[in-house]
Amino acid sequence: MSTTEMSISVPASKSGDKSQVEDSRVGKYLAFHLGNEEFGIQVLKVREIIGVQDITAVPKTPPYLKGVINLRGKVIPVIDLRIKFGLEQEPYTQRTCIIVVQVAGENGPIQIGVVVDGVSEVLNIAFQDLENTPDFGTGEAILYVLGMAKMKDGVKILLDIDAVLTNKEFQGLKSLGL
Numbered sequence: 001m002s003t004t005e006m007s008i009s010v011p012a013s014k015s016g017d018k019s020q021v022e023d024s025r026v027g028k029y030l031a032f033h034l035g036n037e038e039f040g041i042q043v044l045k046v047r048e049i050i051g052v053q054d055i056t057a058v059p060k061t062p063p064y065l066k067g068v069i070n071l072r073g074k075v076i077p078v079i080d081l082r083i084k085f086g087l088e089q090e091p092y093t094q095r096t097c098i099i100v101v102q103v104a105g106e107n108g109p110i111q112i113g114v115v116v117d118g119v120s121e122v123l124n125i126a127f128q129d130l131e132n133t134p135d136f137g138t139g140e141a142i143l144y145v146l147g148m149a150k151m152k153d154g155v156k157i158l159l160d161i162d163a164v165l166t167n168k169e170f171q172g173l174k175s176l177g178l
Contacts, residue, residue: 025130025146029123031156032099032116034082035090038156039116040123040149045161047100047111049119052092069098069113076100078113084164090117104162112165123156125149130158 029040030049050071055078057067064083068075078098082089095118102109131148144163149156 023127025158026125026127029125029158030119031121031123032119034087034117040156040158041101041161043122045101047102050098052096052098066115076111076113078115080115101161
């Protein structure tokens, strides 16, 4: 599934409140799950969804960096979001897949594969569905969470995929030539 050409139109607010139109979190999200938790990534960041394939391990890398794949002649690093987020590791199933996303790297956009338990749907998140990230009492902001989307079947955690890897982690990928 390639989503390289998708436009999102945001209707103007009836009340004239520009904050609804200007909220960059409004739009389409690819919904996926890790265990029982539901997440969303902005569709414009998604390049494609592929089944899990052979991942070549790279020595001396963090546990969440599963390795690299060859995607049509291009070497793409692959991270396992379960491990990155501190969730228990589970064996891959038929529904496990790799979402190839384009993120902002230091020297321009780069593609990274993220392993998830499965994708479910594309959601259209409206302004009224959004909530800011709550304070979890840790005193630390969760920088990779854009906010929460209130849906009829629960809450989806909206990820800022550009912020999932820190600058230090990007430097590590760069030092590996990725």
